[in-house]
Amino acid sequence: MNKEASNKVYIEIVKKIRTMIVEDGLKIGDKIPSERELSERLQVGRSSVREALRALELLGLIETRRGEGTFLRDARGNQLVQLVSTFILQDEKAKEDVKDTLQLIEMDCLRLVLQRNNVEQIVSFRKLLESVNVSDEEFFLKMIELGDNHLMYRIWIILSNFYRSLNFPEEPYSKAKYLTLLDALLQGDENLVLEKYLLLRKLST
Amino acid sequence: MNKEASNKVYIEIVKKIRTMIVEDGLKIGDKIPSERELSERLQVGRSSVREALRALELLGLIETRRGEGTFLRDARGNQLVQLVSTFILQDEKAKEDVKDTLQLIEMDCLRLVLQRNNVEQIVSFRKLLESVNVSDEEFFLKMIELGDNHLMYRIWIILSNFYRSLNFPEEPYSKAKYLTLLDALLQGDENLVLEKYLLLRKLST
DNA sequence: TTCCGACGGTGGTCTGACCACGCTGTATAT
DNA sequence: ATATACAGCGTGGTCAGACCACCGTCGGAA
Secondary structure: OOOOOOOOHHHHHHHHHHHHHHHOOOOOOOEEOOHHHHHHHOOOOHHHHHHHHHHHHHOOOEEEEOOOEEEEOOOOOOHHHHHHHHHHOOOHHHHHHHHHHHHHHHHHHHHHHHHHOOHHHHHHHHHHHHHOOOOHHHHHHHHHHHHOOHHHHHHHHHHHHHHHHOOOOOOOOOHHHHHHHHHHHHHOOHHHHHHHHHHHOOOOO | OOOOOOOOHHHHHHHHHHHHHHHOOOOOOOEEOOHHHHHHHOOOOHHHHHHHHHHHHHOOOEEEEOOOEEEEOOOOOOHHHHHHHHHHOOOHHHHHHHHHHHHHHHHHHHHHHHHHOOHHHHHHHHHHHHHOOOOHHHHHHHHHHHHOOHHHHHHHHHHHHHHHHOOOOOOOOOHHHHHHHHHHHHHOOHHHHHHHHHHHOOOOO
């Protein structure tokens, strides 16, 4: 009859740990209390604490180091990717799905960049690209930053990790194609941008 | 020096359980062995088995019912959504990101439908839509099915769950708009499709 | 001064115990 | 004979304690 609080101690623990992190003002890289201390402070068994920490670990929010402790972590490429992949990516069709989806997402990011239309930053990034080599990952990270959508960022991170783990053949690096893509962005022409993107990914007709 | 097998018993257990599921040909809804039996069969402690099951539960791949057992489950709307949301969606900007991203994903799905160009199924779905009411969720589930990309399906499920949990105001139901969207799909005109979609989502200029 | 080993703290794992809950079969009451 | 209530069993949920492997450190020995 009561509202909730019924299910799953470990879920409650996750929330408490989250609160604790916020209240104590812990930052990425900081150490959180040990399992035994959490167990005592929260008045629950250590195994329940561990289940909560496992969940946080799966989400990529913490990192455990045996003999040292548990640390807050930047929520990038996490265990989730590996685990999900063993379940999801069981056939070749799924591999193609990853490729297709990643490309759709990347095109979405480019559309976001067009929407924001932050000419200054694009220009300065173009200058940077002229002087030094920028990896494909760095390039799209910049695009996503310009798109200013954190959720898209997370999705892209997961998908690109997936993608890399699949060992598709790599395209040769071509700085010129990146530059023309940036130029297209500066022109603000969506169709042109997508055309250049497909060229980059060797998908032009 | 050795390749791996070093880290995390519970990760190994997850993989073994997965193998077990495949070998035994278990389907969604089936019961998997009890924690104690898994513990014995895999020669590991029950607490390690539980950590593995927690991971699977977070991924939405199993469902545990106290007093009954653990069951395979359709990997839809899972705990992950709730947990991630408490961490990720802390500000209003994030909410807007969810909305934007969901719409981009839905448009991608429509593009996939265009690529597959499965006229027959679109036509038959259109007939169905004429005779009965179809919820927004059901409509897009059908679109994703027609798009034939399981990964997109999973992303959409997660995002749309996010979205619903945010309590944005709901649009009034308008069967006519869905029908015109389907018509646009049948015409194979991408720009027209997107236009109708934006109309559906009240985003037309 | 340098080096090395003991020590304490930490996560990783296992075991055994108890509880709460759902199912089922049996014994009882009708 | 049928219907009902209850006890037993198997299940997941949780806890406590133990031991291991590993890491950093600190103090003593060379």
